[in-house]
């Protein structure tokens with residue numbers, strides 16, 4: 026599931042170490058980051074989590090969250106100590122049944138020193154007891170916890186976990202989840218996956234959610250509030266659970282008219298991307314004031330504002346497309362964001378075609394023509410945009426334009442085989458833009474280095490293919506947007522900072 030790169034010689038050296046009795050000298054602290062150049066402190070080094078068990082209690086009136094996180098993990102190096110990423114107040118940490126000492130450092134590091142050093146390959150059970158008011162915590166001056174009149178919501182990208190559970194916060198370390206949350210009777214707790222059971226006692230109701238397939242930390246979500254929950258089953262048999270804040274006001278009808286079509290849209294996407302990869306499906310719309318949506322695994326988060334102008338199936342298409350492109354196959358590093366956003370945007374173009382509101386080619390032509398060569402739009406490289414432009418509109422629009430260029434280069438048959446094959450090729454794992462290029466070359470039998478370089482990695486406007494030049498030149502004088510354009514552009518604001 027996880028990609029690790031070993032430098033030549035490192036393997037031989039560690040083999041030698043095995044012959045030497047373990048000594049404290051060979052154990053060193055795990056790195057405070059997993060090694061992502063965009064976000065050096067995100068995730069941690071030295072271990073790999075396989076499961077999170079979160080047993081929580083939340084008071085909507087005060088935003089107080091308390092609970093116990095039990096992490097199952099394995100060390101990947103000899104460790105004297107290791108970090109988790111977390112912001113709430115920790116009262117106790119235990120590692121393999123022994124009390125561990127802990128302290129905080131940096132913006133979001135929880136440094137844990139186990140009673141004795143840990144050898145490489147050791148199975149770990151890490152128990153963290155904690156409490157706190159998530160809305161009172163910030164890192165780098167921002168928060169991903171949305172306080173609502175009736176509770177709170179944790180949903181953001183690339184970071185949301187710090188505000189509600191301790192983790193190895195990077196997509197490279199995926200794990201399964203059991204999220205059990207106690208809330209006052211009359212409130213509901215929404216998370217990912219299937220609702221295994223609920224139980225009520227002494228004025229509190231416990232919701233037990235399970236995500237049984239590997240899930241990146243930023244795709245884990247928690248929402249507590251007063252929700253109306255609807256259930257159903259898609260035509261191909263996937264159970265659907267949707268949740269709507271009871272406080273959506275005028276947006277309520279449009280939100281339901283969009284999100285209730287989740288089953289239909291997911292089934293439609295299987296025609297392009299292959300079988301739906303999870304055993305649960307849905308969406309939730311809390312009464313937040315943000316404007317973005319997020320592909321939280323099996324159950325996307327939608328802001329009410331997405332539905333302010335009426336129903337918006339395009340945003341549902343976008344977030345559900347991510348279930349394959351982003352969730353099933355996750356970025357290897359945050360520079361690979363095109364693997365997520367270029368494809369989710371292209372799915373919106375395919376939906377536009379399906380709805381007879383403009384073809385993918387028409388949308389591509391419009392993107393191309395509406396940005397003149399000196400537009401800053403072309404300086405953003407979707408294949409490596411930099412952290413400051415990770416969610417720039419160019420990652421989406423130029424990203425989808427690159428896919429149309431690829432389609433035109435290799436033909437529909439190879440292109441759609443590629444769209445369907447990729448999620449299977451790296452299912453439940455991680456992959457990079459370079460992996461996609463290699464796979465596209467393999468499927469199409471064509472060398473594609475120049476095409477990928479032109480459309481994804483050059484900070485300038487690519488030249489138009491000769492055959493389209495005249496048409497595009499005409500369009501450039503007064504580009505006319507396809508009918509779906511406005512609605513698709515309204516889904517640009519995915520990121521909440």
Ligand SMILES: [Zn+2]
Nearest residue numbers: 343366369519
């Ligand atoms: Zn997206």
